[in-house]
Amino acid sequence: MRSFVTFVLVCLVACNASAQDDLPAYGQAELEDFLDTPEVTRPVLSPNGRYLAFMVHTDHAENGDVLVIRDLDSPDNSNVSQTGFGRLPIINIGWASDDRVLVTLLRRGLVRVRGVPVDVPSIRTVSYDRRDMSSPTVLFEEERRVFDNLYNAYGNELVNILPDDPEHILMAAYRGDSLDLWRVNTETGAADVIEDGNSHTRQWYTNGDGVAVMRVDVNYRGRRVEVFTRQPGERRWRRTAQFRTNELSDRASEFAWGGISDQPGQIYVFSRRDGSDRRGIYLYDLAEGTYVQTMAEHDRVDISHIMVNPQNGAYLGYAFTDDRFEVEITDPDLRRHYRGLRNFFGDDVSVLPASFAGERMILYVTGPREAGVYYLYDRASGSVDPLMTPRPRLPPDVLHDVEIVRYQASDGVPLTAYLTIPRRGMGPDTPLILLPHGGPERRDDYGFDFIAQYYASRGYAVLQPNFRGSSGYGSDFAESGYGRWGERMQLDLDDAVQVMIDQRRVAFDRICIAGFSYGGYAALMGGATRPDLYQCVFAGAAVTDLLGFVDYWQRNNENAYAYWTTAIGNPRTDRDRMYWASPIHLADRMTMPVLLAHGTDDSVVPFDHTERMAEALAEVGGDYFFQTYSDAGHSFEEDGNWRLLLTQTTAMFDRVIGPDRGQYDSIFLEDWPGPMDEAAEEP
CATH class of the missing domain: 3.40.50.1820 (Alpha/Beta hydrolase fold, catalytic domain)
Structure with a gap:
């Protein structure tokens, strides 16, 4: 069936050419083929779906990481701009508007630790006009309380691109030890605080109008999570959920942000509603603090993903992993397109709609014998175009x-x-x-x-x-x-x-x-x-x-200790069992x-x-x-x-x-790679 689809490679030739020339022979891949992972960021669409941005790593010399922007409406995708960043590695790429692209870079710089300047690696976000990449704007550069703050060395999270205000975005950034919500001008880099957080705040979420409606606080040692919500127009926060987490667990959160909705004063949340065994997706009313509607539940596994139209908050579908990653589309028109894509790619792979913008979608396709490929799907033309593969030396034939x-x-x-x-x-x-x-x-x-x-x-x-x-x-x-x-x-x-x-x-x-x-x-x-x-x-x-492990967390984190005494055992009552296990x-x-x-x-x-x-x-x-x-x-x-x-x-x-x-008297002594x-x- 693939022969009936026009494939247009929209990645830079440099992205895959060198790897494709020396692909492993049929049926066999070597260790270096598994370790070879070209440094690329996932491709991202501009809000209107017209422009595609991604990073390709070329070398560590003059060009280093290269930002590539393609105009997908140009004939044969010929309108391409490329900008090299030399020795500054690109960490992430995103769009602030249809004309402004955000590039997160790793650099060395001075930050203040208790008033003392220290030269450390730090992550900065730079705004570029896609039409003229020669004039970058460093966000927060004039806000020294943010720019010189060690807490911001790991970067600042983009919270809302404010579609109706193309000059501004909302970002979370530390001021002192408080994570606040800022309104940032992407053309000048200037920023103003619009919501005060505290030393426990870790995440901010806003509705479609850019109003903060949910805040997540975590204790200093990162184990007790508190979720606060409020209705737009209110100042008082309501504690909606409280639970523990731990570093060794991927267990779904008890209550987490799902996305904005198309209903005023309501949001989508992931939750174990009313003590439910499995996590689902629900419409949640901020004024009443109650669940309004069940959007998705599964009788065997947790729901893991939600798909929401980023422009208007319309609910599109959800995803879960039973045996494999599965996507359920609820929007009738989108479901028709997705079913066609599933038939096209076949049953042995999972097809994840990674992003939606305009009439275009970016798909991530992966499976046991597909190490992962990004595709661009155009709903208007029905074309499926491969973008890039993170592991080009592992084609299906060697898996x-x-x-x-x-x-x-x-x-x-x-x-x-x-x-x-x-x-x-x-x-x-x-x-x-x-x-x-x-x-x-x-x-x-x-x-x-x-x-x-x-x-x-x-x-x-x-x-x-x-x-x-x-x-x-x-x-x-x-x-x-x-x-x-x-x-x-x-x-x-x-x-x-x-x-x-x-x-x-x-x-x-x-x-x-x-x-x-x-x-x-x-x-x-x-x-x-x-x-x-x-x-x-x-x-x-x-x-x-086991006894030593639980003791370690008792000395270092009381909330983690509480989790591990539940998961493993209590040294005071289960000492013998833990000793012999x-x-x-x-x-x-x-x-x-x-x-x-x-x-x-x-x-x-x-x-x-x-x-x-x-x-x-x-x-x-x-x-x-x-x-x-x-x-x-x-x-x-x-x-x-x-x-x-x-x-x-x-x-x-x-x-x-x-x-x-049977050929070695000693497994670890003779010619051992030690x-x-x-x-x-x-x-």
Whole structure:
């Protein structure tokens, strides 16, 4: 069907040309292909849909990051302007109006810390006239209380473009330690405060007229969230919701902004209405403080996205992830177009309408065998034009199929997992990597996962279960994992593997378990509780001592401590259970090779968790290797770190369950890619 659609490449040739010339051969991609991610921002449409802006990274010399603006109404898309920013990296691009584009840049500059000027990296927003890019306007430059404020070093959020006032926008910016709402002139950079926040304020939301109707406050340590709302014309704020959050959770907020509506005094909100198990979308009346109408609910999962016309607030639809990302369009005309697009792209990908403007839409298309492509859809002409792909060296031919696996846990509870299938298929001699996700209040889905795809490219099947405690399936499912770390949650993982063995789809003696954060904890517990099932273990940034982990948060954040005592256990009443559910006390049961990794600057799971795990394995004579990543945080951030992580884990898999099994007397000593590899130390 694609042959009937005219494809016009609207990205700069430099965006993909060099990568396309050396695409990997059919059926095989190398490590560097997975790590190669060209630095591009997502394309954005001007409010009228006529102009398209995006960034392409060329080099770090004269041009550096290049801002590209195309006039989509020009013949053959020939009207293009390009502006290089040299050594100033572009962080983000947006539109303030049809003629003004906002570019967020990373630069070094002086900010004040307790009155003392300090030279630090900072993020600034610059306004350009798309017709003359030679005269930039730096926003807030004359407002020194904002411009020199360290709190603003991470940038200022755009709150409202004020469509009826093309010269001004609304932005959130700190004045002292208070996050206020400002009216900013995009032509001069001048700014005035229109709403006072406080030291706890973190977000502002306004209605279509630019009137603040919702404010989100978070305590100093970022765990207790309070949502305040008010009716336009009122000065007094009403506390509408209060809940806790934590850094390891993707669990949907109890009450969150959805968007402006086309009804005066009403907004769309995400909420677990009246204590509901799953999050839906509702029309909310600001004057009465009540829910007016249910816009979207799902009987199995949380609603994750809302689509609202940015010009008039009309409700267009919503999205959710059950097995895969799904979009439901409610607007009849738009639904007709979207159904045609879904048929065009096929069932193996998800099609996300990333933005709407005028008669045009930007679509993001992704799936297990599609690493992600941006498309431009013109509703008037029906044309679909590819814009750019963030991973041009991973075409569909080198990626692997993913299968949705339904299985029952040993206690009868139905669960879902995702199986990435190696090129040669599944069978009784197929090696398997069990890859539980972190969180644990996160989830996996049917889509592109670069870690699973990389391991599959090495010949391994990869299984990713959504065990009890995962997010996305409602609060009851997430809370069914509370107090069951190392127990029922662990059994859900083992049960998924057993299903694969019983179906003779994998080799029973060629299975390893690997994971990061909570997934790393689960990997270590798998090695301790089922040494008969798992032949090797990888644990990255893992929690290894439940009592120590809860104690760490008690000393650092009382709200996070309250969450973790609920999710894991209370040391005063659950000490024995937490002790014996901690890998650090079970090292003598790990009879298989264990690879450990942790960043020294991890602020979520302290580095000493893995340090002490290594000591415990050493004391019992365990076969292990501990790779330290200097200056790395919880996510290992740098490509150099990921290069070494994937190299070392694959080397262990190859030697234990892969093509090199049985050839090494010592897994970690002979020709091991260890700390001498400078990739782990790259800045």
